[in-house]
Amino acid sequence: MARRPSRASAAQVLVRHRGTPPGGRTVYAVHPGALPVGVWANLAGALPPGTGFAVLDLGALPAYLEAALDPDASDLTVDGLIDSLTGVYRAAAAESGGGPATFVGWSFGGVVAHGMTERLAPGERPDSVVLLDSIAPTDTYKYEEDEGIDPHIVLRWFAMFLGAKRGKEVHARPLPDGSDVRDGLELLLKDAVADGVLPEGTPPQSMWKLFDAYTAGLLRNNRLTLPYRPARAGTPLAQIKAQNSLIQADPTLGWSEVADHAVSAHTVPGDHYTMLIRPDASRAIAGLIPASRPAQLVKPRRDTQ
Known part of the structure; x- marks a missing residue:
């Protein structure tokens, strides 16, 4: 059983990239891990002067x-995460003077950012929520644990993640029909070496270990969203x-x-990963915070509660 780490402080949860001047807007980004928290620096730097940014x-x-x-051994819930971050946000908003705010949620962070918004009192809420490649926690995108996620999908996502971690794109070949995850990882290892993402001689065990850690995070987030409405x-x-x-x-993506x-x-x-790293993507995202003229409006659906 894993050892229980010490309790996190609000200061550890909140990472300020840019201070907020009096009355200025603050952008709060909810970060779900996978990549280091420092990847938000590009977006923070691309925002207009006078805009604060915190993660x-x-x-x-x-x-x-x-x-x-x-x-x-975990009894964690999405509601528990929302409660934890809502408390930190309230303290941070009070410290910055309570000016206008925008929430940004990347990936699973979008689920928590939306949940925080609806948990807050109307006067505390941000004026918009910007979702970055975030999948809605609706039945359409939930996977029963005994079914698992299609290995073709997981391996494509993992190839993106591996490339972002190493700063180079992996040109992964499609997984042949009938192949399992182990077959796919062996192919991906060859492709990653050919693209210079991994060095020659990288043992397969290293790839499998990284993949296991990656999928543990995916499965955790899926388990958390299964009962969440x-x-x-x-x-x-x-x-x-x-x-x-x-x-x-x-x-x-279901929203x-x-x-x-x-x-x-x-x-x-x-x-999904390099959108936080590429300067051109950061500039484009910054221009949509808070969202300006939409590229496409998708009308709400009311058949899912």
């Missing part, structure tokens, strides 16, 4: 890490997908199912 880091919450390392979104939502998104076909307003849909360069 609410889920990875600084011990219970969130434990839920991946030792799921059987999001509140309807009264605050305007904008979905900014990566050009090479986790899921290509759906422009809002139109829970929104009371039309969801503005946009696309920026990169993939």
Whole structure:
């Protein structure tokens, strides 16, 4: 059983990249881990002068890490995460003078950012929530644990992650029909070496270890969202997908199912991970905070609660 880490402080959860001048807007980004919290520096630097930027880091919450390392011992819920970050946000907003705010949630962080917004009193809420390639916690995108996620999908996502971690793109070949995850990892290792992402002689065990850690995070987030039912979104939502998104076909990744307003849909360069790293993507995202003229409006659906 994993050892229980010490309790995180609010200072560890909140990472300020830019201070907020009196009365200025603050952008709060909810970060779900996977990449280091410093990847937000590009976006912070691309925002207009006078805009503060802070990250609410889920990875600084011990219970969130434990839920991946030792799921059987975890009683963590999405509501618990929302409660933790809401308290930190309230303290940070008071410290910065209570000016206007925008929430940004990348990946699973979008689920928590939306949940925080609907948990806050109307006068405390941000004026918009910007979702960065974030999949809505609706039944459409939940996977029963005994079914698992299609290995073709997971390996494509893992190839993106590996490339972002190493600063180079992996041109991964499609997984042949009938192949299992181990076959796919062997192919991906060859492709990563050929692209210079991994050095020659990288042992397969290193790839499998990294993949196991990556999938532990995916499965944790899926377990957390399975029983969770999001509140309807009264605050305007904008979905900014990566050009090479986790899921290509759906422009809002399910958020139109829970929104009371039309969801503005946009696309920026990169993939799910490099959209936080590439300067051109950061500049494009900064221009949509708070969302300006939407590239496409997707009307809300009311058949999912």
